[in-house]
Amino acid sequence: MGLAAALNTGKTSLFASQKSIEVAGNNIANVNTEGYSRQNVVLGDIPSLEFGGFFVGTGVRVNNIEREYDVFINQQLLDKSQELGTEDAKSTPLAELERVFSVGDENLATEIDRFFDAWQELSTNPSGEVERDIVIQRGELLASSFNSLARDLDNVRSNINDTVASEIDDVNLKLNQIAELNTQIQNIEANGKSANSFRDQRDLLLQELTYTLGVQSYEEPNGAINIQLPGGLPLVQNGTALQLEATPRGEDLTLTLNIGESSFEVKGDNLGGKFNGLFELRDEFIPELKQNLDLTAYEMVQTVNSLHAQGVGLDGSTGVAFFNNPGNHTTQSYVDPDQATAFSAGDLSIEVDGVANTVAFAGGSLNDLADTINTAALGVTATVNEQDDGTFVMVLRPDNAGDSVQLDTSAVGGSYEAPEFSMPNISDLIAVSIRDTSKVAAGNSSAPGDNTNALAISALKDEDTINGEDTFVSFYGKMAASVGIEAGQNRLAQSGAEDSLTQLKNLRDGSVGVSIEEEMISLIKFQRGFEASAKLLSTVDELMVTVINIKN
Structure with missing residues (x-):
């Protein structure tokens, strides 16, 4: 112990202050770095030693450098x-x-x-x-x-x-x-x-x-x-x-x-x-x-x-479609095409190319409904198709391409919803199918003044x-x-x-980021600690020179 121990204490203190200054400087350098968390030096004292019946500390060490984290x-x-x-x-x-x-x-x-x-x-x-x-x-x-x-x-x-x-x-x-x-x-x-x-x-x-x-x-x-x-x-x-x-x-x-x-x-x-x-x-x-x-x-x-x-x-x-009728008429999806109680008995209203018909349906599954429509032979063919997701749809296809199809199935709703038809992608394909103005059907006859159909459409x-x-x-x-x-x-x-x-x-x-003000205060504190450590080393050095001179 003695002056040598004091010299070691000063050395460790100097190193700890230096490391603290480096960390504070790094915090200041990264004040604008996205995601950077403030870092702190974790200091710990070096275990004390017994000297003259007393336990005297022997300095400080840097245990770790930790980041603030919440x-x-x-x-x-x-x-x-x-x-x-x-x-x-x-x-x-x-x-x-x-x-x-x-x-x-x-x-x-x-x-x-x-x-x-x-x-x-x-x-x-x-x-x-x-x-x-x-x-x-x-x-x-x-x-x-x-x-x-x-x-x-x-x-x-x-x-x-x-x-x-x-x-x-x-x-x-x-x-x-x-x-x-x-x-x-x-x-x-x-x-x-x-x-x-x-x-x-x-x-x-x-x-x-x-x-x-x-x-x-x-x-x-x-x-x-x-x-x-x-x-x-x-x-x-x-x-x-x-x-x-x-x-x-x-x-x-x-x-x-x-x-x-x-x-x-x-x-x-x-x-x-x-x-x-x-x-x-x-x-x-x-x-x-x-x-x-x-x-x-x-x-x-x-x-x-x-x-x-x-x-x-x-x-x-007559019988001329104003718009073209591309694609097939498709219902919503159903889970089971063979469920016997899917649809109740009722009348189907089917209109193909302006010709209306009523078909009696005895009730049954989606397949039964398709069979009933096909048996009626009204100018449309019904098929039940399986989709990629495992569900089933009924598709109506006019026997004559371009024929309009109207089908009211609201009377047959059972445990399944009554079919409602649409045409996938028809909004992409819709177009006027006539170009000759003489084929525009303004009336129900070819008489020059007949406007009944124009009024009905308007x-x-x-x-x-x-x-x-x-x-x-x-x-x-x-x-x-x-x-x-x-x-x-x-x-x-x-x-x-x-x-x-x-x-x-x-x-x-505010919690884990860098505050310039706080780092400046810390920097001053570590600077003073460094200066004090240096003064300690200088003082111990002078004491050692004096002791050596006394001995000589």
Whole structure:
């Protein structure tokens, strides 16, 4: 002990103050580094030694350098990042859908009004060539509006697929980086040290992945973090990262996760964050809009064609469809086509190319219903087809291509809902099928002044044609309203998530972030400690010189 012990004490104090200054300087240098957590030097005294009957301390040592970390705030950040990712992803497609389903002066509803108004004008002059030509032109513009809306919906879906495909590589890169950081953290902390910078990097990557995929994570005792999708499929296990793959399937895109030699399809309900928002729009919201658009086009084609086929043109033609009738008439999906109690007994109202018939149905399964329609031999063929998801639909196909088909099955509802028909993708394909103005059936005869059919078709404008409760215009209004409501809710949720995330980041910065003022105070404190340690060493050195001189 003695002066040598004092010299060692001064040396350890000098080293501890130096290390503390380095850490404070590093904190100040990273004050603007995203995701950086304030680091602190953990000091501990060196065990005391007995000297002259007393235990005297022998200095200080740096036990560790730890980072500030708040588990609760960090978890809240991850939760809000996932929520914001979902809403951010929806904002751009919904803004595009708002443009598509415009509520301004020029939209599908406007063209529907103008089309029926053209028939009303024709009724005032049934023989007029100009009025007949306007009816055809308005029909073409209406069909073009349907086609344009359908293309726009397809484009939004395509853009969503492109967005997902463009981000897969970045997601896989982040998964690989987290796996590598897991390995580095394990190696460092196995030796009793803290991998502070690596943990900060990993937390930032995890927050970005949560924003994109809504991943869930949990930490192992060895310091590694394991990551999985909300549905439970693993993404990162210790130092191993699995890879997501975007696989084209027709016009769509699916996500698959490769685990060994097995591949698992990742659907929207197994995702969170940005991808969940994109897939929710692509697989649920947009298909519903497309289905409603197809229903509107289908009812337009069937009702107009049914009345037009009953009328007579100036050239004596009859049975002519105004719109073409592409594709097949398809019901909703059913689970079991052979369930005997599916439908109750009742009359089927079937109209083919303007000719109405009533067919008695004794009740039974979906297959029984198809057999009854085929036995009646009314100009349509019914088949029951199995779909990819294992459900079944009934498809009506006119024996003569282009014939309009109207079928009312509301009287046969049993344990299954009565069939309701539509034409998939008819909004893409609808077009006017006549070009000769003399074939426009304004009346029920070829008499020049007969306007009965034009009046009947123009009256469709105000009839509750769709689902028995909506006109064509009001149903479009519901579609546009659903888009507007969804977009409004998205903007509100997005703003709320952004505000919450900002508050949480501020809370994190206040709790574990770097404060310049605090670091400056610490720097002054460590500077004074360093100066005092240096003074101690200088004093001990002088004392040792004095002792040596006395001895000499």
